[in-house]
Amino acid sequence: MAKDLEKKLKQFRNKPLHSKEWSDSLERKIILYTKDNPIPDSVTKELKSSRQRQRVTDGSSFLEQPTFRGMFYQLRLSSLGMKMTLALGLILALVGGVGAAAEAAVPSEPLYSWKVNVNERARSAITVGAQNQAEYEVKLMQKRLGELAKVSVQAEVDAQAQTEATVRFGAQQDKVQARIESLENESNTRVALEINSRAAATLEANAELLSGLRLRIPPVANRGLETAIDSIVSARDRIEARASGLEARFRSEVQARGEAMLVVEARERVQAGESRVNMATRIADEAATQNALTIEIRGQLRDAQNALIRAQEALERENHFQAITEAQVAVEAALEIESKIKARLQAADQVKDLLRIGDQLDIEAEGETEAELDLDLEIDSEVESEIENELNLGNQLFIGS
Amino acid sequence: MNEGQGKKFVAVYRQYFPKIYKYCLFRLNSKEDAEDLTEQTFLRTWDYLIQGNEIENFRAFLFRVAHNQVIDLYSKREIDRKHSEPLINQEGRERDLPDETDLLADNQEKELYQEAQEELDQLKPEYREVMILYYVEDLDLSEIAEILGLTEGNVRVRLHRARNKLKEAMR
Numbered sequence: 001m002a003k004d005l006e007k008k009l010k011q012f013r014n015k016p017l018h019s020k021e022w023s024d025s026l027e028r029k030i031i032l033y034t035k036d037n038p039i040p041d042s043v044t045k046e047l048k049s050s051r052q053r054q055r056v057t058d059g060s061s062f063l064e065q066p067t068f069r070g071m072f073y074q075l076r077l078s079s080l081g082m083k084m085t086l087a088l089g090l091i092l093a094l095v096g097g098v099g100a101a102a103e104a105a106v107p108s109e110p111l112y113s114w115k116v117n118v119n120e121r122a123r124s125a126i127t128v129g130a131q132n133q134a135e136y137e138v139k140l141m142q143k144r145l146g147e148l149a150k151v152s153v154q155a156e157v158d159a160q161a162q163t164e165a166t167v168r169f170g171a172q173q174d175k176v177q178a179r180i181e182s183l184e185n186e187s188n189t190r191v192a193l194e195i196n197s198r199a200a201a202t203l204e205a206n207a208e209l210l211s212g213l214r215l216r217i218p219p220v221a222n223r224g225l226e227t228a229i230d231s232i233v234s235a236r237d238r239i240e241a242r243a244s245g246l247e248a249r250f251r252s253e254v255q256a257r258g259e260a261m262l263v264v265e266a267r268e269r270v271q272a273g274e275s276r277v278n279m280a281t282r283i284a285d286e287a288a289t290q291n292a293l294t295i296e297i298r299g300q301l302r303d304a305q306n307a308l309i310r311a312q313e314a315l316e317r318e319n320h321f322q323a324i325t326e327a328q329v330a331v332e333a334a335l336e337i338e339s340k341i342k343a344r345l346q347a348a349d350q351v352k353d354l355l356r357i358g359d360q361l362d363i364e365a366e367g368e369t370e371a372e373l374d375l376d377l378e379i380d381s382e383v384e385s386e387i388e389n390e391l392n393l394g395n396q397l398f399i400g401s
Numbered sequence: 402m403n404e405g406q407g408k409k410f411v412a413v414y415r416q417y418f419p420k421i422y423k424y425c426l427f428r429l430n431s432k433e434d435a436e437d438l439t440e441q442t443f444l445r446t447w448d449y450l451i452q453g454n455e456i457e458n459f460r461a462f463l464f465r466v467a468h469n470q471v472i473d474l475y476s477k478r479e480i481d482r483k484h485s486e487p488l489i490n491q492e493g494r495e496r497d498l499p500d501e502t503d504l505l506a507d508n509q510e511k512e513l514y515q516e517a518q519e520e521l522d523q524l525k526p527e528y529r530e531v532m533i534l535y536y537v538e539d540l541d542l543s544e545i546a547e548i549l550g551l552t553e554g555n556v557r558v559r560l561h562r563a564r565n566k567l568k569e570a571m572r
Contacts, residue, residue: 004520005517005520005521005532005536005567008513008516009532009533009536010537012423012514013536013539015510016419016423017419017422017423017426018418018419018422018423018436022436023419023422026436026439026443027411030414030443030447031407033444034407034410034411035404037447038406038407038451039406039407039451040451131473190476191476267525267526267527268472268476269476271526272476275472275550278550279550
């Protein structure tokens with residue numbers, strides 16, 4: 001029978017099974033999508049000049065890939081006046097790069113509205129499925145976190161920009177919560193749990209990184225930073241408060257299922273756990289080679305691997321409930337690891353930006369030129385080594401396998 | 402704007418979409434799901450590229466994305482099944498019998514397809530997958546290993562176990 005099946009399957013090798021109508025329609029959609037979302041020229045140039053390539057062995061990791069750092073540097077709207085800012089925006093619009101240029105904008109900047117109302121809405125519109133939409137909202141939350149961090153350490157904190165950034169972050173965090181609730185209401189508790197884990201890990205990683213900047217940023221900017229940290233920590237606490245309720249509901253849903261369903265689900269979940277933990281392990285290994293793996297994340301990886309082993313053993317013993325619940329623990333831990341590393345990578349670019357802004361604040365405060373000033377920041381050695389790790393991480397293009 | 406890259410990507414789409422679609426169809430046995438997942442595979446791949454990433458092996462990458470989406474859809478389907486009563490086999494896969502074989506020219510081909518799916522249904526999902534990738538998609542072991550995040554040894558073992566399982570089913 002095995003040979004029969006092999007022969008049967010081989011017969012389909014060169015046989016097209018799709019309809020031409022559908023494939024033509026999809027091709028038109030893809031052409032339109034690539035035109036509406038072009039690869040920015042600067043990204044192509046930077047890739048060529050840096051000769052950095054990614055060997056991709058795990059396609060789904062791209063969902064967690066941090067936004068390429070080049071896009072953050074495309075539009076370096078430092079301390080230019082509004083006229084220069086608007087002129088730059090016009091030039092970019094003329095060469096057709098408005099969409100790409102807008103990606104680096106923060107609240108109060110001219111292109112920010114384009115970023116939020118055009119770029120992000122377009123992407124949201126083509127995101128299909130409740131889970132994908134929830135994941136996209138978490139990605140947007142990471143973006144709002146970056147914007148909040150950036151505006152919070154401006155020299156004279158632009159109160160309006162910070163208020164807007166805080167409001168937008170809060171609104172985005174509410175959207176994430178709403179997606180989680182919606183998934184829960186659709187009895188998609190497992191996915192709700194996973195999205196919750198991602199969101200909590202993203203917030204925690206950002207709070208940690210910003211806290212690490214306290215000693216690096218001059219006092220004048222500290223107030224803005226503290227406000228940002230408070231917002232993030234409150235959001236994290238709210239999200240974490242949901243976790244135990246979701247876990248309890250998940251367990252009771254699994255317990256209520258019939259044995260036949262449990263058998264199938266147990267296999268699927270253990271397989272999903274293997275896939276997720278393998279991915280998290282590869283991402284963590286890569287981060288480790290760049291000195292970007294914290295002790296906490298290492299510990300979480302061990303927990304994920306142990307949970308997976310327990311799930312596999314439970315499956316062999318045909319204890320399907322335990323296999324499912326342990327596999328879920330493994331998946332969530334793996335998602336947290338991915339989210340934290342990703343948040344740290346994205347935040348690493350922000351940290352560099354923030355450090356540059358922090359240096360600039362000192363220079364302006366002293367009233368001397370950058371060339372003349374000999375910066376003398378007193379930094380705790382432990383914080384310095386952590387920041388160095390972040391900078392080294394930011395200097396490398398993250399390779400997700 | 403980099404239109405050249407867009408055109409190249411459309412060429413990649415033309416080259417690989419039949420394979421990705423076939424893979425999704427064999428795994429899910431649902432034309433609608435296969436079409437949906439194929440679309441998502443290519444759109445997400447483009448999203449990956451516009452973030453500044455490069456892909457060395459498009460074929461493996463696309464299969465990997467499709468594979469992960471199938472896993473997610475399976476998980477969701479188990480929950481959705483609570484609300485409907487589709488035909489299911491012992492592995493819990495839905496079976497839409499008539500539509501999926503509309504595109505096959507003659508009755509013999511339709512019969513072949515249904516038989517193949519019935520036999521695949523006897524296998525665990527992980528064994529079914531390697532059978533599809535190896536025999537239908539004609540991928541080599543190293544590429545299958547790359548797609549599934551396994552070693553070549555693992556892939557070999559799964560193929561071996563799949564064949565043994567089918568032999569046992571005959572007895």
